[in-house]
Amino acid sequence: MEKIAGLYSYWVVVVLMMAGLYIMIARYNLVKKIIGLGLFQTSIFYLYITMGKVSGGTAPILVHGDVQPVFSNPVPHVLILTAIVVGVATSAVALALIVRIYEEFGSIEADEIAIIEAQEPEA
Amino acid sequence: MYEQLPALMILVPFTAAPVCVVFRHALASWVIALAASLFSLFAAWQVLEHVRTVGIIRYKVGGWAAPSGIEYYIDTLNASVLLLVSGISCIVLVYAYRSVIKQVPLAKHYLFYTAWLMCMSGLLGIVITGDAFNVFVFLEVSSLATYMLISMGSDRRALTASFRYLIMGSVGASFILIGIGFLYAATGTLNMIDISERIPNSESQRAVLVAFSFICIGVMIKAAIFPLHAWLANAYTYAPVAVTAFLAGTATKVSLYVLLRFFFSIFGYEYSFGQLLLNGVLLPAAVAGFILMSLVAVYQTDLRRMLAYSSVAQLGYIVAGISLASQAGLTAGIVHILNHALVKSALFMAVGCIIYQVGHAHRPSFDDLFKRMPFTCIAFIIAGLGLIGVPLTVGFISKFALIEASMDRGWWLIAALILVSSLMAVVYIGRVVEVMLFRQSRTSTPEVSGMSEAPLSMLAPMYLLIVIGLYFGINGDATLSLAGEAAEQLLGGF
Amino acid sequence: MKLYPRQRHRVLQVVTKLIIPFVMMFGLYVQFHGDYGPGGGFQAGVIFSTAFILHGLIFGLQRTRAVLSPAILRIMMCAGLLLYCGTGIVTILLGGNLLDYNVLAHDPLHGQHWGIFTVELGVGITVTGVMISLFYNFASRRSD
Numbered sequence: 001m002e003k004i005a006g007l008y009s010y011w012v013v014v015v016l017m018m019a020g021l022y023i024m025i026a027r028y029n030l031v032k033k034i035i036g037l038g039l040f041q042t043s044i045f046y047l048y049i050t051m052g053k054v055s056g057g058t059a060p061i062l063v064h065g066d067v068q069p070v071f072s073n074p075v076p077h078v079l080i081l082t083a084i085v086v087g088v089a090t091s092a093v094a095l096a097l098i099v100r101i102y103e104e105f106g107s108i109e110a111d112e113i114a115i116i117e118a119q120e121p122e123a
Numbered sequence: 124m125y126e127q128l129p130a131l132m133i134l135v136p137f138t139a140a141p142v143c144v145v146f147r148h149a150l151a152s153w154v155i156a157l158a159a160s161l162f163s164l165f166a167a168w169q170v171l172e173h174v175r176t177v178g179i180i181r182y183k184v185g186g187w188a189a190p191s192g193i194e195y196y197i198d199t200l201n202a203s204v205l206l207l208v209s210g211i212s213c214i215v216l217v218y219a220y221r222s223v224i225k226q227v228p229l230a231k232h233y234l235f236y237t238a239w240l241m242c243m244s245g246l247l248g249i250v251i252t253g254d255a256f257n258v259f260v261f262l263e264v265s266s267l268a269t270y271m272l273i274s275m276g277s278d279r280r281a282l283t284a285s286f287r288y289l290i291m292g293s294v295g296a297s298f299i300l301i302g303i304g305f306l307y308a309a310t311g312t313l314n315m316i317d318i319s320e321r322i323p324n325s326e327s328q329r330a331v332l333v334a335f336s337f338i339c340i341g342v343m344i345k346a347a348i349f350p351l352h353a354w355l356a357n358a359y360t361y362a363p364v365a366v367t368a369f370l371a372g373t374a375t376k377v378s379l380y381v382l383l384r385f386f387f388s389i390f391g392y393e394y395s396f397g398q399l400l401l402n403g404v405l406l407p408a409a410v411a412g413f414i415l416m417s418l419v420a421v422y423q424t425d426l427r428r429m430l431a432y433s434s435v436a437q438l439g440y441i442v443a444g445i446s447l448a449s450q451a452g453l454t455a456g457i458v459h460i461l462n463h464a465l466v467k468s469a470l471f472m473a474v475g476c477i478i479y480q481v482g483h484a485h486r487p488s489f490d491d492l493f494k495r496m497p498f499t500c501i502a503f504i505i506a507g508l509g510l511i512g513v514p515l516t517v518g519f520i521s522k523f524a525l526i527e528a529s530m531d532r533g534w535w536l537i538a539a540l541i542l543v544s545s546l547m548a549v550v551y552i553g554r555v556v557e558v559m560l561f562r563q564s565r566t567s568t569p570e571v572s573g574m575s576e577a578p579l580s581m582l583a584p585m586y587l588l589i590v591i592g593l594y595f596g597i598n599g600d601a602t603l604s605l606a607g608e609a610a611e612q613l614l615g616g617f
Numbered sequence: 618m619k620l621y622p623r624q625r626h627r628v629l630q631v632v633t634k635l636i637i638p639f640v641m642m643f644g645l646y647v648q649f650h651g652d653y654g655p656g657g658g659f660q661a662g663v664i665f666s667t668a669f670i671l672h673g674l675i676f677g678l679q680r681t682r683a684v685l686s687p688a689i690l691r692i693m694m695c696a697g698l699l700l701y702c703g704t705g706i707v708t709i710l711l712g713g714n715l716l717d718y719n720v721l722a723h724d725p726l727h728g729q730h731w732g733i734f735t736v737e738l739g740v741g742i743t744v745t746g747v748m749i750s751l752f753y754n755f756a757s758r759r760s761d
Contacts, residue, residue: 130715186717
């Protein structure tokens with residue numbers, strides 16, 4: 001029981017990650033693929049943040065006085081800030097590509113695009 | 124100033140990238156990109172000299188000491204891959220100038236060179252850093268730039284190829300990120316040396332195992348090792364050919380470097396191959412890769428696609444060498460990383476010259492190619508012989524080392540399969556050479572019989588690569604001793 | 618502009634005009650107070666750019682472009698990155714390692730302060746530029 005309730009945060013990570021991966025594989029719509037990718041990456045952010053949590057810990061800011069409170073580990077937060085920026089950049093590039101694909105092929109469905117591509121002559 | 128070269132090697136191309144955007148001028152961007160690459164090449168050369176004569180370099184970024192700060196850690200393996208990346212970048216940039224004019228709209232040239240610089244500094248950063256998370260950051264810097272470069276191809280299928288690579292590449296990088304997260308959870312540090320020291324005593328061996336699996340799959344995707352290579356063929360085929368020549372020589376090689384670094388230095392040889400039997404995963408993948416992908420390459424009619432599949436096959440040789448996990452096997456693998464980069468970049472450059480003049484790379488529709496472009500054809504043939512592994516070429520050095528290494532372990536079957544795969548290389552290179560040399564003109568119009576060779580600025584860098592290849596083919600000891608040193612350091616851990 | 622005629626959405630327009638200065642102010646606060654409390658360039662850049670994105674959504678892209686043209690954004694993106702890299706180059710020229718802020722002033726503590734300040738400023742400027750130009754590029758696609 002403790003494994004299920006005590007680690008619920010990690011279960012959320014697993015569910016989110018698998019949902020993201022499934023969307024990426026199963027959906028033909030390119031925008032939905034990117035949504036899946038976003039979900040997948042978000043689950044990783046959540047994993048890192050969960051790891052950094054110290055029970056009873058607060059934000060790591062020094063306070064005046066002799067007794068310092070218990071801090072959560074700030075390093076995963078810093079790492080994940082970087083990873084979030086990377087994720088935003090990836091989504092932006094992906095969406096820009098989708099816009100260009102739509103302009104060239106007139107569709108954002110991977111299966112329709114595959115049919116159009118198959119009819120083109122070899123490069 | 125001298126001890127700052129490791130940082131400047133990354134910083135200079137990274138600073139040059141926004142400068143290109145400020146100028147917004149095609150020629151100016153090219154000059155800036157070339158100057159920055161030349162500087163990195165110089166720095167990499169100096170660093171390699173220093174590492175081989177004095178010893179390992181540990182550079183503290185921000186002046187913070189290693190466990191809390193980020194450090195750059197450079198040994199022989201790093202330094203040689205750094206030299207390879209910056210060298211290939213320089214040579215291909217010279218070649219790119221004319222090639223890009225034909226393949227990319229003029230208004231986008233400055234963006235092209237900006238992305239190129241970003242890609243190069245990202246690749247150099249992956250190789251130089253001694254911090255596990257930094258690997259991920261630089262990996263994404265280079266990947267994002269790569270997606271952009273591929274999507275600039277003139278064919279519209281470049282867009283979908285780039286998109287597919289983006290999805291696969293992001294998943295691969297995310298897997299690496301998860302793996303690094305578990306490593307951090309298990310050891311409480313991100314510094315590679317620290318991680319490697321703490322892994323054996325870690326309380327949560329299961330987290331280490333999970334980290335190992337995620338990093339293994341992630342790196343295999345980025346390196347396009349056989350079952351996970353699906354993104355590579357289209358990306359190489361439809362990207363601007365200069366980009367393909369650059370990526371074929373650097374991107375997958377850098378991913379293989381990451382594989383070596385993680386499995387030998389961080390997890391350690393004993394853990395990866397002794398306890399977890401990683402060669403049980405890598406060796407079948409490698410063998411299936413070089414047999415099947417060589418077979419697929421035989422049936423390709425587009426030269427770029429043929430060479431792309433051949434790249435996956437050649438990566439199979441490297442992985443086979445790595446999974447032998449012996450001094451000789453690792454040496455063979457590392458030598459083949461360097462040698463294959465030289466050969467494959469030269470081959471893609473030759474194909475680029477053909478595309479520049481003929482307009483396509485479709486083998487069955489070539490006419491009188493040797494009469495029209497003799498220098499390009501000779502270059503293609505020499506580099507092709509290198510790919511097959513004929514004596515006096517670089518391919519021979521590494522394949523011989525690889526076969527020797529597998530015989531040492533008593534794996535005769537692997538050695539035999541390598542020879543079979545080489546015979547398939549004879550077939551697919553031979554089919555192209557046959558068309559080049561013996562196909563008569565079917566149109567029989569006299570005006571096409573004149574010579575129309577690619578411009579000198581494209582031929583010269585291509586021949587430079589080929590001469591380097593021949594030099595290392597004849598003087599194989601130079602690269603073999605370098606790789607031997609690197610393999611020794613890898614097997615010894617940090 | 619057909620999308621947002623000036624007669625419509627009066628409430629939104631007025632409220633937006635009231636909010637924008639505070640959003641910008643908050644962005645600047647997060648930027649410059651970031652060395653003492655929570656905050657920093659990434660967050661500040663995003664907050665600051667939301668002011669412009671909100672303006673673009675309510676008043677239309679053309680009017681926002683008149684305020685902040687894409688050319689300025691391009692310069693901002695480069696300038697921020699160059700500020701960051703420039704700090705690295707300066708620290709090397711002053712004899713320290715890359716981004717070793719101690720050498721920036723006589724007192725290492727002041728040096729660290731200056732270093733983090735300039736680097737975060739660079740990050741903030743770049744993020745602002747990138748976020749707004751992302752919005753411009755995606756939003757302007759239909760009308761082009």
